[in-house]
Amino acid sequence: MAHIDYFFATLSPYTYLAGNRFEEIAKKHGASVTYKPVDVIALFGRTGGTPPKDRHPSRMEYRAQELVRQAKKLGMPFNLKPAHWPTNGAPAAYAFIAAQNAGGGDLGKLVHAITRAVWAEEKDIAEEAVIKACLQEAGFDPALADSGLLEGAETYAQNLEEAVERGVFGVPFYIADGDNRFWGQDRLEDLDAHLGGKL
Template identity: 40%
Template sequence: MARQIDYYFSLQSPWAYIGHKPFTRLVSIYDLKVNYRPVLLVDLFSETGGLPLAKRHPVRQRYRLIELQRWRDKRGLNFHLQPANWPFNGRLADGVVIAMLEAGLDPEPFLQRAYPAVWELELNLADPATLVKLADDAGLPGRQLMERSGSDAISAAYEQNRQNALDAGVFGSPGYVLDGEVFWGQDRIELLEDALKSGRKPYSSVVEGPESG
């Protein structure tokens, strides 16, 4: 039976974009089943003590730009550090992914277009027409998915993903959960691969005391 990974992400996350190709490589190599879980980042940050980018200290904002350049080189990507249509409200784009999952469709062809659409092509993923075209180009029913994305049912699923993330100990995007162990951030992908390769038991935050005797 294939091992499963819960993949928490938002299309507005640069780190999810940067890590997506190496993540899909692991999925292929280790024949993993991926449970895609788009999640609302703003609420997740606030509930777990994080700050939105605009509210972070300037020192942290400047360091983030350095890190983006480092990882752009490391992952062999070519993207804008401050794309024209970012930040954007990710609800609609993430909802399209949830609508795909609801319909039993594979979201991967869409994700492989949507991530670079933001960071490389500077498209607006809050624009319904843009989302429809990206889905159509991926061979998916864009108009149908777009209409479903705004529904109450998709909003409820989006909220459930947020609650599931909190319950799992996930507090940012991307979050990869393997056997209950959280790997936060695309810079943990190599550690995720180590865990897959070794087959070790998951680490826990529960620290056992010294053995008696």
């Protein structure tokens, strides 16, 4: 059975734009998934990337156009300048890690609930009430937002180290079957083809 390690960031607009397509592809091919939230700004610093705020204006302008285009193409609501971005994405990541460890809910739905809160609902995912609502929506115990903070912080840091070691430099990033790497929500079709034996 195929396995996919999915590196994502709670604050990433591209993780949001992936929607539920990744989970649909994994289910289609019977692939198991390990979700690995990472601090994408720290990842940029470790892998030669530049945080959005420090990029050349031409890159920023293109990013703005492309995000809006992709959202329209996918039929997804999208706010290019959300009220609560950037914010501290770590608390939501810690809660996600606690949810993955606890089980019982839908992790794909939780990724989407968290990122949708930022990019479509004008919510601050650093706030406990927002995190708890996302957990509940995805079928998890909202109290997970209050537990496992130390373990979550440790795992979050470990995920960053693993990402750097395995060649991850942005999100969303999918590593299938050991070392087949796919970067970006716009490479999900390629991941699908790979899992189907066509790439």
